[in-house]
Amino acid sequence: MLRYWTAGESHGKTLLALVDGFPAGVAIATDAIDAELRRRQGGYGRGGRQRIETDKVDIRTGIWQGVTLGSPIALEVVNRDYKLERLDDLPRPRPGHGDLTGAIKYLGSVRGVLERSSARETAVRVAAGALAKQLLASFDISVFGYVLEVGPERIEPVDATLAELRGIRDQSELYSLNLDRDPAIQQLIDATGKSGDTLGGMIEVRVDGCPFGLGTHAQWDQKLDGRLAQAVMAVQAIKGVEIGLGFEAARRPGSQVHDPIHYDPSAAGTATLGYQRPTNNAGGLEAGMTNGQPIVIRAAKKPISTLAKPLASINLDTKQPEEASYERSDVCAISAASVIVENVVAFEIARAMIDKFGGDSLAEMQARYQLFLEMARER
Numbered sequence: 165m166l167r168y169w170t171a172g173e174s175h176g177k178t179l180l181a182l183v184d185g186f187p188a189g190v191a192i193a194t195d196a197i198d199a200e201l202r203r204r205q206g207g208y209g210r211g212g213r214q215r216i217e218t219d220k221v222d223i224r225t226g227i228w229q230g231v232t233l234g235s236p237i238a239l240e241v242v243n244r245d246y247k248l249e250r251l252d253d254l255p256r257p258r259p260g261h262g263d264l265t266g267a268i269k270y271l272g273s274v275r276g277v278l279e280r281s282s283a284r285e286t287a288v289r290v291a292a293g294a295l296a297k298q299l300l301a302s303f304d305i306s307v308f309g310y311v312l313e314v315g316p317e318r319i320e321p322v323d324a325t326l327a328e329l330r331g332i333r334d335q336s337e338l339y340s341l342n343l344d345r346d347p348a349i350q351q352l353i354d355a356t357g358k359s360g361d362t363l364g365g366m367i368e369v370r371v372d373g374c375p376f377g378l379g380t381h382a383q384w385d386q387k388l389d390g391r392l393a394q395a396v397m398a399v400q401a402i403k404g405v406e407i408g409l410g411f412e413a414a415r416r417p418g419s420q421v422h423d424p425i426h427y428d429p430s431a432a433g434t435a436t437l438g439y440q441r442p443t444n445n446a447g448g449l450e451a452g453m454t455n456g457q458p459i460v461i462r463a464a465k466k467p468i469s470t471l472a473k474p475l476a477s478i479n480l481d482t483k484q485p486e487e488a489s490y491e492r493s494d495v496c497a498i499s500a501a502s503v504i505v506e507n508v509v510a511f512e513i514a515r516a517m518i519d520k521f522g523g524d525s526l527a528e529m530q531a532r533y534q535l536f537l538e539m540a541r542e543r
C-alpha cells in the first residue's frame with residue numbers, strides 16, 4: 165500500500181515526507197518536483213515569506229541512479245528561514261486558526277500548535293504528490309489543478325483543449341484558465357489586502373486517463389471518492405469538497421444528473437474502453453470506482469485567518485479582550501492551494517493504481533495494467 169507521513173514545523177529546521185510503498189523502477193526527475201514546489205510558492209497575493217524561501221527537494225533515500233528501489237523514499241525540503249528557537253509565543257489566538265483549540269488541547273503554547281497547523285507543511289505533501297505524478301505519467305494519467313473562483317468572483321475557463329488550458333494556467337499569476345479575467349481579480353486581491361482583510365476561493369482538479377475500476381464499492385474506507393475527499397479536505401483551510409456536479413446534484417431530478425451510457429467501438433482502445441458518456445456529472449466516479457471518464461473534484465478554501473486588521477480575541481494570559489495577534493501572512497493563497505490540492509489528488513490516484521495493479525515494480529504494474537485492459541475489453 166502506498167502511503168506517506170510528514171514531519172516538520174513551519175519555522176523549524178526542515179520538512180520531511182516519508183513515502184512508503186512506492187514501486188521500484190520509476191525514473192525520478194528531481195527538477196519536476198522542484199517545479200511543483202516553485203508553483204506552490206507562487207501565485208498572486210502571497211506574503212513576504214515566499215520570497216525568502218526557494219524550496220528544493222532533497223531525495224534522501226529510496227533512489228539509486230535516479231530510479232526508485234521499491235524501498236521507502238524520504239523527501240526533505242529544508243527551511244531556509246529557520247528561526248523557531250528565536251520566535252516568541254502568540255498570546256492572542258487568531259480566530260479561524262488552530263491557536264486557541266490546540267493550546268488548550270495540548271495544555272501548551274499557541275506557537276507549539278501553529279508551527280505544525282500552518283500550511284508550510286504542505287511543501288512536502290506537494291513533493292510526495294509530484295513524485296506520485298511521475299508514476300502516473302507512465303500510464304498517461306495527468307492531474308491538472310486550477311483556480312475557478314476568488315472570493316465572490318468566478319473565473320470562467322476559456323474554451324480550449326486540455327493542453328492549451330495547461331498553457332494558460334501556467335501563464336496566469338492566479339493559476340486561472342482565463343487570462344483576461346486576471347487583472348480585475350488581482351485588483352480585488354490588492355484592495356482586500358489594503359483593507360486588512362483576506363480572500364478564499366474555489367479550486368478544480370481534473371484527472372485524465374484513469375482506467376476503469378480504481379477504488380472499490382466494497383468497503384467504505386477504500387472507496388476512491390471518500391479517499392479523495394479526505395485527502396483534499398485535509399489540506400489546510402479547505403472547507404468543502406465536491407465531485408462532479410457535487411452539491412448541485414441534490415437540487416436536480418435524476419434525469420438531469422446521471423450520465424447516459426453509449427458505446428463506440430472505435431474508442432475501445434482508450435481508457436474509456438469505448439463506453440461514452442455525453443455528460444460527466446458523476447465526475448468520473450460511480451460507487452467509489454473510476455468509470456473511465458475524467459475525475460473532476462472541486463475544493464472550497466476559506467479566507468486566510470490571520471488578518472492585518474485583526475478580529476476580536478482574548479489575551480490567554482490575562483483573559484482580557486484584545487485583538488488577535490498578527491504574524492506575516494498571505495492575503496490570498498488560493499493559487500498555492502490549487503497546487504497542493506492537485507498534488508494530494510495525484511498521490512491518491514497513484515495509491516489506487518498500486519492497489520489495483522500491484523506495487524512492487526513499475527514493469528509488473530504495466531504488465532498487469534495491459535492485461536486488465538485486454539480482459540476488460542472482452543467483458
Ligand SMILES: Cc1cc2nc3c(=O)[nH]c(=O)nc-3n(C[C@H](O)[C@H](O)[C@H](O)COP(=O)(O)O)c2cc1C
Nearest residue numbers: 261262281282283400401469470493494497500501
Ligand atoms: C497555501 C496556503 C497558505 C496559507 N497561508 C496562511 C497564512 O499565511 N496565514 C494564515 O493565517 N493561514 C494560512 N493558511 C490557512 C491555515 O493554515 C489554516 O486556516 C489553519 O491551519 C487552520 O486550519 P483549517 O482552516 O483547516 O481549519 C494557508 C492555507 C493554505 C492552503
